[in-house]
Amino acid sequence: MFPRPIAQRSRPVQIAYQAILPVALIIWLLPLIGIAVTSIRPASDLASGNYFGIPSSFAGVENYTAVFRNSNIGYYILNSFRVTIPTVIGAVALSCLSGYALAIYRFKGNLIVFFMFVAGNFVPFQILAIPVRDLTLKLGLYNSMTGLILFHVAFQTGFCTLFMRNFMKALPFSLVEAARVEGIGEWRIFWYIILPLVRPAMAALSVLIFTFIWNDYFWATVMAQSADVRPITAGMNELKGQWKVAWELIAAASIIAAMPPVAMFFLMQKHFIAGLTLGATKG
Amino acid sequence: MASSTSFFRRNRRRIAPWLFLAPGITMFLLYVIYPVFQSINISFYEWDGLGPKTWVGLQNYADLFDDPSFYTSLKNNLIWLVLYLLAIPAGLAVALFLNQTVPGIRLYKSLFFFPFVISQVVVGLIFSWFYAPGFGLLPKIIKVLTGSEIAVLADERYATLAVIAAGLWPQTAYCMILYLTGLNNINPEQVEAARMDNAKGWSMLWHIILPQLRPATFIALIVTVIGALRSFDLISIMTVGGPYGSTRVLSYFMYEQALSEYGTAMGYGAAIAVVLLAIMLVFITLFIVRMLSQERNG
Incomplete structure (x- = not known):
């Protein structure tokens, strides 16, 4: 293990390490702690210049209810879920299929198709924006949930296919061969043999895509015009303009907007990190 | 019917x-691959997004290379790229700091x-x-140190740096998690053999640890560069790009020209996007x- 385990060090070093850890964490999260404290501050504190001291009273309940009362944030959160959940399902489903094709079959063009998915995944959003908006308009889906979801599903399929294909490739191929000898059809092999084995990969992708889509701001701005389809990220930008200096409200709204992906991360931490660090260990 | 089944x-x-590929590949071609070429095509036209397109050849690119805003944006992209790379050593440092087995370390990580995640x-x-x-806390600190406040985001000299600093915060966290996973697999x-040979500290890190962390470093490099350019x-x-467009x-810049409320220069915007794509x-x-x-070797 590197660095040398602290347990093998002298007692003072151990104590120093244990003491530095929380201090370092507080400094690291200082901006976040600041915003969290601000979100429970009464507005009078901000008016009288008490920005960093102890809040004069706990106004958390007022602030958070005011956020919901004075804005459409409830709808924005709902919209974010309405975009995020179908996208996760769609992208994971499509990538299971294409990942299977690329991992199990040898055919001409396999690598080309694979690298098309990989390369497409890295292009800047701006090169897609004009044609995608145009296409969505022509399909009559502009400013609709479906329009946004279809694009997200398509784009995320790139990353997900890369992930799924590599995961399936690491499975023992003999499973497929044995099934073929038994005369089992290709679809049944996929459905009954491979899919149950890739559940961890599906979990990892689900949390990752959930976070990516929840946090998407660019497409939310470009593809959603009206409040009834606006996800929380674009909604936050609007609220920031609306509330200007009411930082206790902006802070509370920020905390609300950050909650779902944070909760997802803590619930599915192992899968989340496994997905994110794909490729960081071998190769 | 029978013959087609047997075929x-x-x-x-x-x-x-x-x-198996059909659904995924159709969606990806329609929404990702084809639009790339459409954008390249649009960059040769003058188009307001609604009316007819007018072929202008390379005029959009010629205009772009005469536009001071383009050079500001390009320069800022370069600054982003270089400074964002700091997330890699910073992430490694945090990972080394946290790669211990004391109680509660998982929660700290x-x-x-x-x-x-935010x-x-x-x-x-x-x-x-x-x-x-x-x-704000930062102007307060600056005031204590220098005696005068600076509104960093309103100051052309510091605005880009201040935005990058905000970006480095999550990016360092990302690199940290990549390195923690890498360190876990060392x-x-x-390491023990090197310790027998009296390697420690920096020389251990440089000669033994970093070479084993190369996959993590490579992924960190790619995600950081792409993150900076995105x-x-x-x-x-x-x-919002300001003050005076200095943080574009x-x-x-592309968004302002082609996508925002007042942006109707589709051809010009597409040309900017093509330049960005070329860099990426x-x-x-x-x-x-x-x-x-990697595919070839294994």
Whole structure:
């Protein structure tokens, strides 16, 4: 293990390490702690210049209810879920299929198709924006949930296919061969043999895509015009303009907007990190 | 009917992969690959997005190379790229600091990773507040040190740097998690053998640890470079490109020209996007070449 385990060090070093850890964490999260404290501050504190001291009273309940009362944030959160959940399902489903094709079959063009998915995944959003908006308009889906979801599903399929294909490739191929000898059809092999084995990969992708889509701001701005389809990220930008200096409200709204992906991360931490660090260990 | 069934049966393994691929590949071609070429095509036209297109050849590019805003954006992209790379050594440092087995360390690791999970919109808001003149923490600190307050986001000299600093926060967390995973997979025997030979500290890190962390470093490099070139959210939230357009990058400049409320210069915007794509292609190619050699070797 590197660095040398602290347990093998002298007692003072151990104590120093244990003491530095929380201090370092507080400094690291200082901006976040600041915003969290601000979100429970009464507005009078901000008016009288008490920005960093102890809040004069706990106004958390007022602030958070005011956020919901004075804005459409409830709808924005709902919209974010309405975009995020179908996208996760769609992208994971499509990538299971294409990942299977690329991992199990040898055919001409396999690598080309694979690298098309990989390369497409890295292009800047701006090169897609004009044609995608145009296409969505022509399909009559502009400013609709479906329009946004279809694009997200398509784009995320790139990353997900890369992930799924590599995961399936690491499975023992003999499973497929044995099934073929038994005369089992290709679809049944996929459905009954491979899919149950890739559940961890599906979990990892689900949390990752959930976070990516929840946090998407660019497409939310470009593809959603009206409040009834606006996800929380674009909604936050609007609220920031609306509330200007009411930082206790902006802070509370920020905390609300950050909650779902944070909760997802803590619930599915192992899968989340496994997905994110794909490729960081071998190769 | 019978003959078509038997044709399928005979060629099942040749047809099956394309059937499995069909939905994914159709969507990806329609929404990702084809639009790339459409954008390249649009960049040769003058188009307001609604009316007819007028072919102008390379005029959009000629205009672009005469536009001072383009050079500001390009320069800022370069600054982003270089400074964003700091996230890699910073992430490594945090990972080395946290790679211990004391009680509660798992929770510490998760909390250090926190900034990456939050959306950049929220990160941007948090840092706007942190930088806010009059009451933000940073102006207060600067005042104590220098005697005068600076509104960093309103100052052309510092605005881009201040936005990048906000971006480095989640990006460092990302690199940290990559390195923590890498450190977890280091061959302990090699480390012990090197310790027998009296290697420690920096020389151990440089000669034994870093070579084993190369896959993590490569991924960190790619995601950081792509992240730097994709920067958009923070600029949109924190400065809206200002003051006086001084914090624009290509992605934001393109948005202003073609996508925002007042942006109707589709051809011009597409040309900006093509330049951005060309820069990114360097790194995309690097990544693909490396993946390809991995495929060949195993």
